[in-house]
Amino acid sequence: MNPTPNNQTLAQRDLAVLWHPCTQMKDHENLPMIPIKSGQGVWLEDFDGKRYLDAISSWWVNLFGHANPAINAALKDQLDTLEHVIFAGFTHETGIKLAEQLVAVTPTGLERCFFADNGSAAVEVALKMSFHYWRNSGQTQKTKFITLENSYHGETLGALAVGNVALYKETYAPLLMEVITVPGPDCYFREAGESLADYSSRRFALLEAALQQHADSVCAVIVEPLVQCAGGMRMYDPVYLSLLRAACDRYGVHLIADEIAVGFGRTGTLFACEQAGISPDFLCLSKGLTGGYLPLSAVLTTDKVYQAFYADYSKLTAFLHSHSYTGNALACRAALATLEIFRQQDVIGQNRQRIADLARVTARFNDHPQVAEVRQTGMIVAIELVKNKATREPFPWQERRGLRVYQYALTKGVLLRPLGNVIYFMPPYVITAAELELLAEVAWQGIAYAVKG
DSSP, X not given: OOOOOOHHHHHHHHHHHOOOTTOOGGGGGTSOOOOEEEEEBTEEEETTSOEEEETTHHHHTOXXXXXXXXXXXXXXXXXXXXXXXXXXXXXXXXXXXXXXXXXXXXXXXXXXXXXXXXXXXXXXXXXXXXXXXXXHTTOTTOOEEEEETTOOOOSSHHHHHTOOOHHHHGGGGGGSXXXXXXXXXXXXXXXXXXXXXXXXXXXXXXXXXXXXXXXXXXXXXXXXXXXXXXTTSEXXXXXXXXXXXXXXXXXXXXXXXXXXXXXXXXXXXXXXXXXXXXXXXXXXXOGGGGTTSSOOEEEEEOHHHHHTTOSOGGGOOOOOOOOTTTTOHHHHHHHHHHHHHHHHHTHHHHHHHHHHHXXXXXXXXGGOTTEEEEEEETTEEEEEEOSBTTTTBOOOGGGOHHHHHHHHHXXXXXXXXXXTTEEEEOOOTTOOHHHHXXXXXXXXXXXXHHHOO
C-alpha cells in the first residue's frame, strides 16, 4: 500500500521531477515546497492540515475564492456536453456567448474577440495584429513598438521584448526585437507635494516626444493601465491614459491596453481604462477572466482592425495565428460563470467596502520607519520597503528582505509573495474584513522580522 501523502513526501517527489516557474530551484534546499491539498474561499490547505490565506489570489487569477460553488457547477455541467473542439471552421455556443458578453462589457468600440490560452499569448496576438494591420493597409514601414520603462507584458519572446523589467528580460536580450522604451509615469518618483495627476501629465510629455519622432515607424504603444504589476506594483493616474489615447489618434498609432492583471475589477472598475474614459485599439485579457480556474485569454479589438484582414483568401491578408486550445469550451464556461457572478452580485459596488477596508488596515504602514510608500489602486495595495525612509535608499536586492517576509508569513498561515522588496496584497474579492485584519497584522510582523539585522 502507498503511504498517506504528506507535505514531506510530496515535496520530495516534486523536487525529483519538477521544475517550477519563476523559481531558483536551489532555494528549495532550505525553503520547503508546500503541497496544497485543497482550497476553499480565500484559504488553501496543505497535506499536513495547515491553512494559508491566499493574499495574492494565486498569482492574481482568483477573483471569487477557491472551489467557488457557481463556477464548479458550471464546469461540471459543461463536462457532460463538450470539453473542446477545434476552433478553426468549428465553433460552440459557450465560446460565442463569451465573446458576445466580452464585447458588451468592455469599453465602447471593441467589437471583435480573438481567443488565446494565456496572457503572454494575448500580448503576442495584439502585437502581431497591430503590425499586420499596418502591413495590410500598405504602411509596411510601421514595424516598431513603444513601451514604458518598468513594464511587464509576459514571457514569450514578443511579450518579453515589449517589457522592461531587467530581471526577466536581460538574459534573453539577443533574441528579442528592438523596441522604443520611454520613461514611464511611475508616481513613486513624483516630487514632494506633487499630485499623481500632475506628475503623470508631466511624464506624458516624454512619451509624446517619442511619438512625434517615431510615429511613422511605430505600430502601437503598449501599456499596463494604472498599475505596473510585475514591476513592483507601481501606479499612476488615469490622466496619462487619456493623454495617450488622444496622442495615439493624432499620430496614427494603435494603443494596446494590457489589462491581463488589472482587468475584471482589480482597480475598482471592471476595466482600468474606464477610469480614463478611453477605449484602446486592442484590449488584452486573461488571469481573472476564468476566475482563476483555467487558462484562457482574449484580445478585443475594433471592427476597423478586423476589416483590414477580411478579404478573399488569394489576397493573403488573413490572420493565421493559432493555438490548439483556442476557444476551449471548459475555459469559456468558467469565464461565463465568472461574468455571471459580476452581474448577479454587483461585485464592483461591493468591492468599494473591501477597498476601504484595505486602506484602513494598511494605513499604519505609512509611519513604519522602513516603509517609503503605501500605495493603493482599488483592490491592490503595495508597501515599499526601504533601507532609509528619508532618502528612499533601497535594501540591496541580494539581501532578499522580501523573501524573509514571505517565509515569516507562511509560518503564520498567510501566503504573501513579495516582488523584491515590495509587499503587496491582491486578495480574492470574497475576503472578509477580519481576514484583511489578519493579513495586515502578519505583514506588519513579517516586515519587523525582515528588516532587523
